[in-house]
Amino acid sequence: MTELTMKNRLRRCYNRMIPYFFVSPFFAFFLVFGAFPIFFALYLSFHSWNGIATSPMVYIGWENYTYTLTDPMFWQALKNTVVMAIVSGVPQHILGLFFAFILNLGFVRLKNFFKATLFLPYITSTVAVSMVFAIFYGYPFGFANYLAVSLDKIPFFHAIFSLFNLEIPLKWLASPPLMIPTISTQIIWRWTGWNTILYLAGLQTIPQELYEAARVDGAKWHQVFFKITLPSLRPVMQFAITMSVIGGLQIFNEPFIMVGKNGGTGRAAYTLAMYLYQTGFEWGYFGGAAAISYIVFVLIFIASMISRRVLRSDEGVS
Amino acid sequence: MKKVQTRLTLPHEIEVKQQIDYKKIGIKILLYLPLLIWTVVTIYPFWYMVVLSTRSLAEIFAFPPPMWFGRALAENYRILLDRLPFWRNVWNSVYIAVMATITTLFFCSVGGYGFAVYEFRGKKLMFNIMLATMMIPALLGIIPFFIMMSYFGWINTPRALYIPGAASAYGIYLMRQYITSSVPLALVDAARIDGCSEFAIYRRIVLPIIKPGLGALGIITFLGSWDNFMGALVILRERMTYTIPVALRSFQGQAQTDYGAIMVGASIAVIPLVIVFLFMSKQLIAGLTYGAIKG
Numbered sequence: 001m002t003e004l005t006m007k008n009r010l011r012r013c014y015n016r017m018i019p020y021f022f023v024s025p026f027f028a029f030f031l032v033f034g035a036f037p038i039f040f041a042l043y044l045s046f047h048s049w050n051g052i053a054t055s056p057m058v059y060i061g062w063e064n065y066t067y068t069l070t071d072p073m074f075w076q077a078l079k080n081t082v083v084m085a086i087v088s089g090v091p092q093h094i095l096g097l098f099f100a101f102i103l104n105l106g107f108v109r110l111k112n113f114f115k116a117t118l119f120l121p122y123i124t125s126t127v128a129v130s131m132v133f134a135i136f137y138g139y140p141f142g143f144a145n146y147l148a149v150s151l152d153k154i155p156f157f158h159a160i161f162s163l164f165n166l167e168i169p170l171k172w173l174a175s176p177p178l179m180i181p182t183i184s185t186q187i188i189w190r191w192t193g194w195n196t197i198l199y200l201a202g203l204q205t206i207p208q209e210l211y212e213a214a215r216v217d218g219a220k221w222h223q224v225f226f227k228i229t230l231p232s233l234r235p236v237m238q239f240a241i242t243m244s245v246i247g248g249l250q251i252f253n254e255p256f257i258m259v260g261k262n263g264g265t266g267r268a269a270y271t272l273a274m275y276l277y278q279t280g281f282e283w284g285y286f287g288g289a290a291a292i293s294y295i296v297f298v299l300i301f302i303a304s305m306i307s308r309r310v311l312r313s314d315e316g317v318s
Numbered sequence: 319m320k321k322v323q324t325r326l327t328l329p330h331e332i333e334v335k336q337q338i339d340y341k342k343i344g345i346k347i348l349l350y351l352p353l354l355i356w357t358v359v360t361i362y363p364f365w366y367m368v369v370l371s372t373r374s375l376a377e378i379f380a381f382p383p384p385m386w387f388g389r390a391l392a393e394n395y396r397i398l399l400d401r402l403p404f405w406r407n408v409w410n411s412v413y414i415a416v417m418a419t420i421t422t423l424f425f426c427s428v429g430g431y432g433f434a435v436y437e438f439r440g441k442k443l444m445f446n447i448m449l450a451t452m453m454i455p456a457l458l459g460i461i462p463f464f465i466m467m468s469y470f471g472w473i474n475t476p477r478a479l480y481i482p483g484a485a486s487a488y489g490i491y492l493m494r495q496y497i498t499s500s501v502p503l504a505l506v507d508a509a510r511i512d513g514c515s516e517f518a519i520y521r522r523i524v525l526p527i528i529k530p531g532l533g534a535l536g537i538i539t540f541l542g543s544w545d546n547f548m549g550a551l552v553i554l555r556e557r558m559t560y561t562i563p564v565a566l567r568s569f570q571g572q573a574q575t576d577y578g579a580i581m582v583g584a585s586i587a588v589i590p591l592v593i594v595f596l597f598m599s600k601q602l603i604a605g606l607t608y609g610a611i612k613g
Contacts, residue, residue, distance in 0.1 A: 025485050026425070036466075051465065116603075120361070123591050123595045128562070129584070146382050273457055273548075276457065277460075286465065290461050296455070
């Protein structure tokens with residue numbers, strides 16, 4: 001009798017443990033590879049350490065942070081990163097919305113073909129593609145310069161080029177004001193299709209009755225667009241834009257490959273991620289790099305909070 | 319006339335009207351044009367890459383730039399193999415991506431199953447903690463990741479690049495969403511009454527149903543691993559352990575950058591993905607947007 005209840009109890013206890021058994025791997029992995037390293041980085045950011053296991057960590061308080069925040073290179077990297085995130089981020093979403101609207105129109109044929117080709121850039125290797133783009137923008141031989149030189153022969157474009165004081169062929173990846181826009185074209189190329197697909201999926205969730213009701217009420221097309229379509233897309237836009245903000249502030253591969261680890265001429269395309277990488281892995285200031293990673297973390301956190309707040313979806317259509 | 323214009327923007331309207339309307343045809347062409355231009359923009363870099371891989375260095379630097387295939391592919395390929403243990407690098411990329419995919423599918427489906435079919439104390443809290451970890455930017459982890467891997471002695475090993483990410487919060491979230499919407503709880507209960515053990519329910523009943531979801535998560539993981547540059551750059555220090563992106567970039571530092579050879583390598587890195595994509599773009603796109611829209 002007692003043995004039976006004992007067995008029952010064990011059985012019940014075991015049953016209660018089962019769900020935890022299924023969800024525990026995540027927490028085990030997170031503790032080892034997520035939480036512990038992040039707290040360790042926080043600890044490390046208050047120390048001076050060269051990354052060599054045998055050499056001691058020296059406590060230096062806030063020095064890593066004050067050093068970073070007074071380092072002109074940090075501010076330049078921050079400025080470049082923000083500019084690059086905006087220059088590459090805004091067109092992605094405008095183009096994405098635009099293509100999504102077109103693809104959502106009833107008459108468009110070959111929808112799956114367009115969806116697939118638009119999406120194609122997303123599945124590539126960014127490093128390989130960055131190298132293609134680097135040749136594309138090569139000076140003076142690249143295809144971009146071939147286009148520029150050809151256009152320059154047409155008086156109208158020649159006038160525009162001279163208006164902006166552009167010397168053809170252009171040093172796309174070596175003249176500071178051009179570098180960020182040039183690198184951004186690759187990022188736009190890669191992510192426009194992704195955003196299109198997201199927005200298209202969002203458009204397809206809008207119930208047709210809303211449009212019909214609007215038509216019955218005699219709404220103009222712009223009223224339909226601003227009163228129905230855009231508000232219904234808000235949740236998707238919130239997700240898509242927050243993702244690009246988070247990704248944009250961590251840009252590394254494209255500038256690193258296209259203009260080199262120092263960010264090219266005058267470090268004009270030097271990003272925060274490159275600054276973090278060099279500080280830690282090239283110059284060996286692991287404490288400093290840890291401090292930079294926390295500063296970047298705070299920046300990303302603030303930026304994503306702002307983008308979520310701005311695009312809050314609670315005022316959508318009822 | 320004005321009324322026609324207002325109706326044009328409404329999708330279902332356009333299909334309804336049947337008679338020929340030249341204004342409408344004009345607008346259709348205007349709407350197709352940007353799509354076609356963007357299609358060209360999308361495909362052009364792939365085309366350029368393959369063209370350059372068949373051209374000698376002199377031809378690449380020539381003006382106007384080459385726009386059609388040349389004859390230097392074999393030569394470029396030879397240079398690539400001279401400078402790099404390239405097929406070894408390809409193998410490393412494949413091995414890491416496959417291992418990442420297998421481990422991720424296992425741990426994420428198990429976790430997603432746990433969150434989808436059970437009620438247990440602390441579930442909500444645990445789920446929210448998991449969601450919150452998705453907000454941590456990858457960049458924050460790179461320094462401690464490297465330090466930890468060097469303590470483990472995992473520098474220059476593939477496992478450093480697939481084990482840490484195996485139980486990703488994103489994957490578990492995706493799997494939970496998928497299981498919740500495609501596996502009826504009644505089915506799980508029925509199996510339980512029939513005396514199926516909990517792990518057997520997961521393996522024999524849930525796994526077969528969620529195959530499409532697993533496929534999507536698998537591709538996402540594979541692509542993510544294939545494109546992982548910073549992690550590989552930090553961990554892999556030996557030529558023989560390089561993955562393709564790291565190997566390609568090691569080409570850059572050399573005295574004379576051999577673009578033709580780089581383009582051969584880049585094509586080998588990208589073309590297989592493109593081919594796989596063309597075969598399963600539909601499932602992939604559906605899988606990728608799944609988490610974003612239904613979440």
